[in-house]
Amino acid sequence: xxxxxxxxxxxxxxxxxxxxxxxxxxxxxxxxxxxxxxxxxxxxxxxxxxxxxxxxxxxxxxxxxxxxxxxxxxxxxxxxxxxxxxxxxxxxxxxxxxxxxxxxxxxxxxxxxxxxxxxxxxxxxxxxxxxxxx
Amino acid sequence: xxxxxxxxxxxxxxxxxxxxxxxxxxxxxxxxxxxxxxxxxxxxxxxxxxxxxxxxxxxxxxxxxxxxxxxxxxxxxxxxxxxxxxxxxxxxxxxxxxxxxxxxxxxxxxxxxxxxxxxxxxxxxxxxxxxxxxxxxxxxxxxxxxxxxxxxxxxxxxxxxxxxxxxxxxxxxxxxxxxxxxxxxx
Numbered sequence: 001x002x003x004x005x006x007x008x009x010x011x012x013x014x015x016x017x018x019x020x021x022x023x024x025x026x027x028x029x030x031x032x033x034x035x036x037x038x039x040x041x042x043x044x045x046x047x048x049x050x051x052x053x054x055x056x057x058x059x060x061x062x063x064x065x066x067x068x069x070x071x072x073x074x075x076x077x078x079x080x081x082x083x084x085x086x087x088x089x090x091x092x093x094x095x096x097x098x099x100x101x102x103x104x105x106x107x108x109x110x111x112x113x114x115x116x117x118x119x120x121x122x123x124x125x126x127x128x129x130x131x132x133x134x
Numbered sequence: 135x136x137x138x139x140x141x142x143x144x145x146x147x148x149x150x151x152x153x154x155x156x157x158x159x160x161x162x163x164x165x166x167x168x169x170x171x172x173x174x175x176x177x178x179x180x181x182x183x184x185x186x187x188x189x190x191x192x193x194x195x196x197x198x199x200x201x202x203x204x205x206x207x208x209x210x211x212x213x214x215x216x217x218x219x220x221x222x223x224x225x226x227x228x229x230x231x232x233x234x235x236x237x238x239x240x241x242x243x244x245x246x247x248x249x250x251x252x253x254x255x256x257x258x259x260x261x262x263x264x265x266x267x268x269x270x271x272x273x274x275x276x277x278x279x280x281x282x283x284x285x286x287x288x289x290x291x292x293x294x295x296x297x298x299x300x301x302x303x304x305x306x307x308x309x310x311x312x313x314x315x316x317x318x319x320x
Binding site for chain 1: 197198226228245248250251252255256281283284285286
């Protein structure tokens with residue numbers, strides 16, 4: 001059977017929060033684009049760069065918030081080693097997890113924006129995302 | 135001869151007629167006849183790339199915030215001129231066009247389309263962004279606004295315009311071979 005691929009247009013951009021300094025709590029790294037009709041884009045993390053000079057390894061967890069504002073982890077833990085060197089994860093190494101809103105109530109819902117929870121404060125993190133939608 | 139060919143057909147922008155050919159342009163509730171004396175290109179250039187945030191003097195644009203339609207003086211034409219333009223955005227915004235002061239363009243009853251970073255992905259030559267500005271009486275100028283659809287605060291909302299300007303002579307009657315142009319749509 002012949003199938004026809006459907007073009008999914010996308011744009012690449014840095015995380016909208018820019019260079020994030022971790023707080024060991026929920027840190028927003030990217031807010032999904034929102035259209036004039038209220039529809040929200042989705043996004044896949046394509047690159048993570050982290051600089052850790054805290055003195056020891058720091059675990060980075062990427063995910064989103066549920067609609068009760070609790071963190072929901074999407075990617076497995078990434079361990080940022082203490083400097084040097086810097087820590088990077090590229091597109092080939094990252095699963096194409098698509099961050100998307102889910103409009104169910106409370107803990108069943110998902111905000112969709114990309115959050116980071118680090119095991120320690122003061123790690124510098126920047127992500128690159130690919131956004132789909134409009 | 136197909137009178138609508140090249141108005142919005144996909145492909146690179148081209149003049150809609152030759153010099154000394156005839157146009158019928160819808161304006162002031164009627165078709166008005168013109169002969170084209172001269173055609174001048176407006177290639178993509180920095181002169182016709184505008185920053186709506188700077189034009190509106192709003193400093194930055196918050197997520198989902200909008201700049202209301204601004205009169206784009208750079209696109210104004212003289213009374214015997216007719217502009218044929220396509221446009222694109224550079225920043226993660228959605229641009230909207232109004233003409234005749236507040237008449238939404240690219241619009242139907244249910245809403246007004248706009249131009250964003252994805253527009254050239256599906257329409258590489260931007261044919262569906264085509265619009266027209268006829269000089270002369272009435273407010274036919276372009277008013278452009280935009281909405282920040284990026285999800286983040288942005289400091290620039292840039293968009294660019296390119297196309298052709300036609301120098302016209304008004305005719306007493308519409309020439310039988312005139313090409314009919316919608317201009318501002320009414």
